[in-house]
Structures are given as C-alpha cells and as structure tokens.
Amino acid sequence: MPNILVIDDNASVRKAITLMLESDGHSVIGAKDGADGMRAFLDATPDLVICDIIMPDKDGIEIIREMHRTRPDVKIMAMTGGGRFPNLDFLKMARAFGATDALSKPIDPDELVARVDACLAG
Amino acid sequence: MMSEIDPAFGLVVESIANFPDGLAILDAAGTIVVANETYRLINPLVEPWAGSDGAGDRDEVGIVEIEGEERWYRVVERHTRSGGVLRHIVDISEQKRREADLVTSQMRLREAIESLEEGFALFDASDRLVMVNSRYRAIFSTIPDIIKPGVPFEHLIRVAAERQQNVESLESPEKWVRERMQTHRAAEGIFEHHFSDGRWIMVTERKTADGHTIGTYSDITALKRREEHLRATVDNIAEAILVLDADLKISALNRSALAMFSTESDRATATERLRSFVAEHLSAQLAQHSFAEPMVLEHTTAAGKAIEVRPSAMPDGGFVVTFSDVTARKAAAEREHQSQKLEALGHLAGGVAHEFNNLLTAIGGFAKMAVRRPELSEFVRDCLDEIITASDRAANLTRQMLTFGRKQPLDTRVVDPVEIVRGLDRMLRTLVPETIELAFDIDDSGACVAVDPSQLSQAILNLVLNARDAMPDGGKLTVGLRLSSAPATAATSEKGLQGKPCVALFVSDDGTGIDANVIPHLFEPFFTTKEQGKGTGLGLSVVYSIVERSGGIIDIETELGRGTTFSIYLPITAGETEDDRPFHALSRGNDERVIVVEDEPGVRNLAYAALTQLGYHCFKAVDGADAMKLLDRLREPPDLLLTDIVMPGRNGYQVAAEFAARYPALKVVYMSGYADRAGDSEGPAAPFLPKPFSPEQLVAVIRAVLDGAEIPRLTPPLLAAG
Numbered sequence: 074m075p076n077i078l079v080i081d082d083n084a085s086v087r088k089a090i091t092l093m094l095e096s097d098g099h100s101v102i103g104a105k106d107g108a109d110g111m112r113a114f115l116d117a118t119p120d121l122v123i124c125d126i127i128m129p130d131k132d133g134i135e136i137i138r139e140m141h142r143t144r145p146d147v148k149i150m151a152m153t154g155g156g157r158f159p160n161l162d163f164l165k166m167a168r169a170f171g172a173t174d175a176l177s178k179p180i181d182p183d184e185l186v187a188r189v190d191a192c193l194a195g
Numbered sequence: 196m197m198s199e200i201d202p203a204f205g206l207v208v209e210s211i212a213n214f215p216d217g218l219a220i221l222d223a224a225g226t227i228v229v230a231n232e233t234y235r236l237i238n239p240l241v242e243p244w245a246g247s248d249g250a251g252d253r254d255e256v257g258i259v260e261i262e263g264e265e266r267w268y269r270v271v272e273r274h275t276r277s278g279g280v281l282r283h284i285v286d287i288s289e290q291k292r293r294e295a296d297l298v299t300s301q302m303r304l305r306e307a308i309e310s311l312e313e314g315f316a317l318f319d320a321s322d323r324l325v326m327v328n329s330r331y332r333a334i335f336s337t338i339p340d341i342i343k344p345g346v347p348f349e350h351l352i353r354v355a356a357e358r359q360q361n362v363e364s365l366e367s368p369e370k371w372v373r374e375r376m377q378t379h380r381a382a383e384g385i386f387e388h389h390f391s392d393g394r395w396i397m398v399t400e401r402k403t404a405d406g407h408t409i410g411t412y413s414d415i416t417a418l419k420r421r422e423e424h425l426r427a428t429v430d431n432i433a434e435a436i437l438v439l440d441a442d443l444k445i446s447a448l449n450r451s452a453l454a455m456f457s458t459e460s461d462r463a464t465a466t467e468r469l470r471s472f473v474a475e476h477l478s479a480q481l482a483q484h485s486f487a488e489p490m491v492l493e494h495t496t497a498a499g500k501a502i503e504v505r506p507s508a509m510p511d512g513g514f515v516v517t518f519s520d521v522t523a524r525k526a527a528a529e530r531e532h533q534s535q536k537l538e539a540l541g542h543l544a545g546g547v548a549h550e551f552n553n554l555l556t557a558i559g560g561f562a563k564m565a566v567r568r569p570e571l572s573e574f575v576r577d578c579l580d581e582i583i584t585a586s587d588r589a590a591n592l593t594r595q596m597l598t599f600g601r602k603q604p605l606d607t608r609v610v611d612p613v614e615i616v617r618g619l620d621r622m623l624r625t626l627v628p629e630t631i632e633l634a635f636d637i638d639d640s641g642a643c644v645a646v647d648p649s650q651l652s653q654a655i656l657n658l659v660l661n662a663r664d665a666m667p668d669g670g671k672l673t674v675g676l677r678l679s680s681a682p683a684t685a686a687t688s689e690k691g692l693q694g695k696p697c698v699a700l701f702v703s704d705d706g707t708g709i710d711a712n713v714i715p716h717l718f719e720p721f722f723t724t725k726e727q728g729k730g731t732g733l734g735l736s737v738v739y740s741i742v743e744r745s746g747g748i749i750d751i752e753t754e755l756g757r758g759t760t761f762s763i764y765l766p767i768t769a770g771e772t773e774d775d776r777p778f779h780a781l782s783r784g785n786d787e788r789v790i791v792v793e794d795e796p797g798v799r800n801l802a803y804a805a806l807t808q809l810g811y812h813c814f815k816a817v818d819g820a821d822a823m824k825l826l827d828r829l830r831e832p833p834d835l836l837l838t839d840i841v842m843p844g845r846n847g848y849q850v851a852a853e854f855a856a857r858y859p860a861l862k863v864v865y866m867s868g869y870a871d872r873a874g875d876s877e878g879p880a881a882p883f884l885p886k887p888f889s890p891e892q893l894v895a896v897i898r899a900v901l902d903g904a905e906i907p908r909l910t911p912p913l914l915a916a917g
Binding site for chain 2: 081083085086088089090092093127130134135138154166169170177181182183
C-alpha cells in the first residue's frame with residue numbers, strides 16, 4: 074500500500090526521491106503532473122503527498138489547494154528549485170494553501186527522510 | 196550855355212555813370228555835380244535816414260523798401276577839402292543775408308550740440324577748453340566750477356582726480372592724470388570712466404584736422420548694469436562657455452570655463468589651456484562647420500574630467516562653444532549599464548538554477564543512495580563520493596545564483612545587526628583557520644536596520660570567506676559594526692543616503708589587497724581572482740545583490756599588500772525589531788471579481804492562488820481569445836482586470852480595451868516582464884505591475900487599485916501606462 078505520492082514533472086527527480094524514500098521503508102507512487110497526481114491521490118489514498126510547484130499545465134500550488142480541500146487530513150510537502158520567483162514566496166504560498174512542510178531542491182536523502190518522518194509523525 | 200569840357204572830367208563822369216553802386220559828387224551847397232543813374236534812383240529812398248546835411252563824413256546802414264522787398268543799403272559820405280561831397284550808396288543786402296545766415300547756422304550748431312544726448316566738449320590745439328554742452332556739465336558734476344572756456348584740459352582732470360571723481364584714479368591720482376593726458380593727446384580713443392558715484396561714462400575723443408580735440412561722453416551705467424547682470428548670469432551657468440571670434444581667438448569666457456581649465460581658476464592659465472584646446476580639438480571641426488553631434492572628450496581639462504563639447508555658429512562668423520562636465524553622467528551610465536548587466540545575469544541565473552536543482556536532485560540523490568550499498572568496490576565508492584562532493588558544490592552554487600537572481604526583498608524585517616553578527620560568531624570561527632586572528636569590533640548602538648536577516652548573514656559570510664582567502668599566510672580578520680554616515684559617492688547619493696545615519700558593517704583583512712583595475716569587476720557574477728576551483732565568483736555578486744536590495748551601499752578600501760576593508764552601509768530604521776508579519780494582512784479581498792489574463796501558467800496560477808486565498812473571486816483566462824470567451828460568459832460585472840501585455844494573439848491592451856468597452860467602470864492593472872512596455876499603450880491607461888512580483892506585491896497593488904488608493908511603490912517602481 075503506497076503511503077507517499079510524489080508529483081514532479083521531472084522523471085529523474087521523481088525516481089531519485091522514490092529511491093530515497095523506499096530505502097527508508099516507505100512505499101512510493103509517482104505522478105508526472107497534476108491530473109496524474111490527482112488520480113493517484115484519489116485512488117491510492119496516500120498518507121503524504123510531496124508535490125513540486127513549478128510544473129506545466131497545473132502548478133503545484135493549485136494541486137496542493139485542491140488536494141487539501143478534498144482531504145485535509147493528508148499531509149502535503151511542497152518542493153521547488155526556484156526559478157523566476159523566489160523560493161520563499163512559493164513555499165510560503167504552499168503553506169498557506171495547506172502544505173505542512175516545504176523543501177528546497179536539490180533534495181538531500183537524509184534531510185528528506187528526516188522531514189518526511191517528522192511530517193508523518195506530527 | 197555850352198562850355199568846353201575838360202577831358203579828365205569827362206572820364207570821371209563816364210566812370211561814375213558806369214559804376215555799379217550809386218555814386219555822386221556834390222558841391223558845398225549840396226547840389227549834384229555829377230551822379231549816376233543808380234544814385235538818382237536810390238538816393239531819394241535813403242534820404243530819410245541818410246540825407247546829406249553837409250555836417251561831415253557819414254557811414255550809415257539802413258533798410259529801404261523797394262517794390263515790397265526790404266533791401267539793405269550802406270551810405271558813405273566823404274567831404275573833400277574843397278568843400279565837395281562824395282556820396283556812395285551801395286546795396287549790401289547780399290552781405291547782410293550771408294551774415295544773418297552765418298549767425299543762424301552757428302546758433303543751429305550750438306543748439307544741435309546742446310541737444311546731444313551725449314556730453315560734448317571741444318578743446319583747441321593747445322588743449323584748452325573751447326566749449327561744452329550742458330550734458331557735459333551734468334556728467335562732470337564734480338567739477339562744475341572749473342568748466343570754463345580757456346581752462347586747460349590737464350587742470351580739469353587734475354581737479355577731478357583731487358575730488359575723487361573716478362574709481363580708476365583713487366589709487367594713484369598722479370599716475371591716472373598722466374595716463375589720461377596721453378590718451379587725450381592720442382589721435383583718437385574710446386575708453387570708459389568708472390565714477391565713484393557708480394556711474395559709467397564712455398568717452399570718445401578725436402582730433403580734428405586743425406588739431407582740436409572733440410570729446411563725446413555717454414552715460415553707459417544702465418548698459419553696464421545689464422552687461423554685469425548678463426555676465427553674472429553667464430558666470431553662474433554650470434556649463435563652461437567660450438566665445439570665439441571668426442579667427443578662433445577667444446573673445447569671452449565664463450567662470451565655469453576658468454574653473455574647468457584651471458584648478459586655481461587662474462585666468463591666464465585657463466586661457467592658455469583653452470587656446471591650445473581650441474587649436475588641438477576644435478579648429479578643424481569649426482572650420483568645416485561640422486558640429487551636428489557634440490563631442491565627448493576625456494582627460495582634456497585641468498581635473499581630467501570627461502567633457503561634452505558643443506560648438507554653435509554665431510552670426511558674426513564666430514562661435515559659441517559650451518563644455519558640460521559629463522563625468523558624473525558617464526559614471527552613472529556606466530553604473531546603470533553595470534546594474535542592468537547584473538540584473539540580466541540575475542534573471543538568467545534564476546532560470547538556470549531551477550533546471551539545475553532538478554538535475555542535482557537526481558545526480559546527488561542517486562549518488563547518495565548508491566554509496567550506502569555495502570557491496571560497492573572501493574573504486575566505485577570513491578567515484579560516488581566525488582560525484583556527491585561535486586553535486587554538493589554545484590548545489591551551493593545554484594543556491595547563490597538564486598540569491599543573486601532574486602530581485603525582491605524577500606523577508607525584510609527590522610533587526611538589530613549586532614544580533615546578526617553575534618549569531619554568526621561560532622560559524623565564522625569554524626570557517627577561519629587558526630593562522631587567522633578573528634576579531635569583532637562591535638559598537639552596540641542598538642540602531643536597527645530593515646534587512647532580510649538570513650541574507651545579511653549570507654553577505655557577511657561571503658565577505659569573511661573572501662577575507663580569509665586573501666590571507667593564505669594568516670593575518671587579522673575583523674568583523675565590525677558602528678554608526679557612520681555613508682561615504683560621499685555617487686552610489687550614496689543615488690540611494691539617497693547622503694547625510695543619513697547608517698550602520699556600517701565592515702569586514703577587513705590585512706591580506707593581499709585588490710588591484711585597482713579589478714575593482715570595477717568585483718561584483719560581476721563568476722568574476723573571481725581565486726584559483727580555479729577555489730571560488731565560484733558568485734560570492735561578491737551575491738553580497739552586492741543583497742546590499743542593493745536592502746537599500747544600502749558597499750564601499751571598498753584596499754591597498755595592495757596592506758589589506759582590504761569592505762563596508763556595507765545600511766540606513767538606520769526607526770522602530771522596534773519585528774517578528775514574522777501576517778501574510779498580506781491589509782490586502783484582503785471581499786469577494787471582488789478579478790479577471791486574470793496571463794499565458795504563462797506559473798504566473799497565472801500564482802496570481803489566481805494568491806487572490807483566491809485572500810478572499811477575491813478570481814477568474815482565469817489563458818490568453819486574449821480565452822478572455823473574450825470569459826467576457827461573454829460573465830453574468831455579473833467584474834471589478835478588476837489583471838492582464839499580461841505580451842501574449843499570443845490579442846495583447847493585453849486590446850483585451851483591456853474590449854473589457855472597458857463593455858464595463859466602463861472596470862479597473863485595469865497591466866503586468867509585463869518588459870518594463871519598456873509601459874510606454875506603448877494602446878489600451879486604457881492603467882497602472883503597470885512589472886514582473887516578477889511577489890504574491891504580497893500583487894495583492895497590495897490590486898487592493899490599492901480597487902480602493903482608489905495610492906499604489907504602493909515596488910522595486911522596480913510601478914509605472915503608469917498610457
């Protein structure tokens with residue numbers, strides 16, 4: 074039973090995060106965009122969603138907002154590598170829309186695992 | 196009775212008969228012996244006032260009226276020894292008329308001289324006064340008592356000097372009298388008198404053919420005052436002005452020209468330098484009359500400034516040349532160029548960092564996962580360790596690039612910088628080797644500044660790392676804080692910091708120092724003097740970016756071999772230190788209907804999310820066509836249209852125009868990443884929100900526009916379109 078959903082349009086990032094989390098004993102399902110992610114979110118009912126923010130089509134803020142409305146009990150972590158807008162603003166926005174934590178890329182395996190564990194425990 | 200006529204008498208009678216004047220010889224009894232026709236005609240007419248009474252000689256002049264015309268006659272009567280009388284009547288009308296004419300013309304001349312606006316004086320060949328007019332007397336009002344015909348010129352001027360008439364004579368009256376005599380005796384001369392009472396008199400003296408001297412005297416006080424005013428005006432113009440005659444000789448220059456071409460404002464030096472400047476840089480150009488474009492020349496003036504030279508032709512064939520000091524303008528343009536370059540690099544860096552962070556998550560992440568496997572060979576483990584080290588370094592690099600790329604102050608708070616520096620103490624000690632003595636020199640004034648604390652920490656850290664690397668053989672590194680005003684530089688005045696109290700945060704080392712020609716490049720991203728692999732070249736550009744966004748300036752003092760001090764000046768902020776502020780507390784919406792038209796999903800969704808979260812009723816459209824569909828679907832009038840300007844198909848101005856046609860009360864805000872788009876509006880005039888913007892800035896602007904309030908100033912500032 075997958076307990077963590079990772080949404081990122083970059084396949085390498087998706088795979089890296091999956092590997093990091095699986096090595097810590099989590100089961101992970103990946104999604105490449107918002108639509109894919111929303112389907113998995115509804116079908117697989119994960120305990121935690123890790124969602125990238127800057128993505129084509131539907132951006133992470135919107136996805137997080139929708140998921141949080143649908144199931145406020147699910148923990149959500151936002152992540153971004155920055156871009157035209159400062160990280161802080163995106164991550165602040167994500168928190169405002171229901172994300173419990175926010176990660177800056179690049180993602181370090183130890184930090185990820187620690188934050189995920191903290192998030193699931195909290 | 197006929198008697199024999201003496202031939203001599205006959206000759207006399209004939210002569211008398213033919214004499215043009217009236218002539219008669221009378222005997223003692225007054226009887227005519229002989230008379231000519233003229234006499235017989237005229238004598239009866241003069242008889243009333245010149246009748247021959249035999250009393251003796253007479254010579255009288257009188258008027259006779261002949262046929263209505265008055266004529267003058269002179270009657271001369273001589274008695275002979277024999278008792279006879281010779282009477283001669285001559286018409287002197289012509290002579291009388293000439294005499295009258297002469298008197299009239301002399302009177303006219305006198306009147307003319309008298310009526311002259313100028314003073315007039317005539318001196319004879321031996322310099323004695325012949326005549327003056329009353330204007331002369333009025334002008335020379337200090338010596339009225341001695342202005343008399345016959346008085347020597349020298350006496351006039353000597354008395355004038357005694358009575359201190361002229362400013363010129365005050366210092367050495369005798370010398371002035373001597374010089375004035377010389378000018379008086381010269382063939383001609385024009386010169387000015389400056390009178391002690393303030394008047395200016397222009398004197399023109401000329402010699403006549405017979406050695407007389409004619410002097411005219413004009414009161415040019417008003418002219419002089421105008422000239423002085425004009426001169427003062429020209430002198431107070433900041434541009435240097437040089438007037439050249441047709442032969443390119445300097446005919447006038449102003450004080451700025453003196454100052455520009457001689458540091459001591461010494462006229463002779465400045466004139467000489469200007470003369471060679473004209474010969475060297477201007478003469479060819481002026482000769483060809485080719486001065487459509489001003490020239491900008493550097494290092495030609497006394498102080499080595501950059502000057503812009505603009506010649507223009509004068510009607511008299513001469514030229515007026517203006518010199519403007521453009522040193523500051525050039526420097527400002529240079530700085531502008533530099534900051535634009537840095538900004539462009541910042542944008543690029545931001546975009547690149549995003550992609551890199553994805554790549555680094557994969558590279559570093561996979562390597563870190565792989566290296567945990569116990570069965571790895573030592574070789575593979577070493578390789579993975581290298582990959583991890585490299586990806587960590589790259590991650591650090593992208594983090595710095597992002598910091599540099601950010602244009603908005605992120606999390607500015609009012610903080611006490613002392614706390615920030617003290618908070619770094621332990622971290623800095625771990626970074627600095629034992630060979631370097633790390634000292635803190637902190638003036639705990641309690642003054643606060645508005646900065647992003649983590650960014651300021653980053654800036655200090657970068658400066659300390661640089662200082663450390665400047666002292667490979669050890670030395671002393673000081674991190675300090677004190678109250679100080681910013682140095683008087685162009686950057687200081689650009690930031691409006693001159694005279695304002697600042698906190699100066701400095702990091703100094705006694706290391707290698709920085710070469711002067713390297714300083715202009717110090718803050719460029721990827722510029723480094725460190726060895727390959729030792730520095731990213733981003734450290735100082737990040738410092739620059741942080742300080743720039745915090746409204747401060749950086750100053751560098753450096754000496755090769757002696758060390759360097761970087762000082763960050765931040766304006767002191769009044770007020771208490773603050774904690775995290777509530778998220779857009781003041782910008783909340785009240786179900787206002789806002790339409791967002793933006794083709795870029797990131798921006799569109801950011802705006803949508805920010806507005807919805809804060810209580811606005813938000814509608815999205817992905818481009819102009821989509822916006823038109825939305826316009827048709829709307830059931831209630833929208834309150835505000837937020838539209839991008841540059842979009843495929845219909846642009847933002849067209850979208851705004853269509854919406855405004857349907858809903859005239861609709862408020863509009865344009866947004867664009869191109870600041871220059873503000874000028875070419877074809878749609879309704881409306882505020883302009885430059886991208887990138889933060890959610891806080893967006894909602895603050897939307898709130899202000901909806902409320903009709905003053906639009907908050909952003910960095911870069913909002914521009915009004917249209």
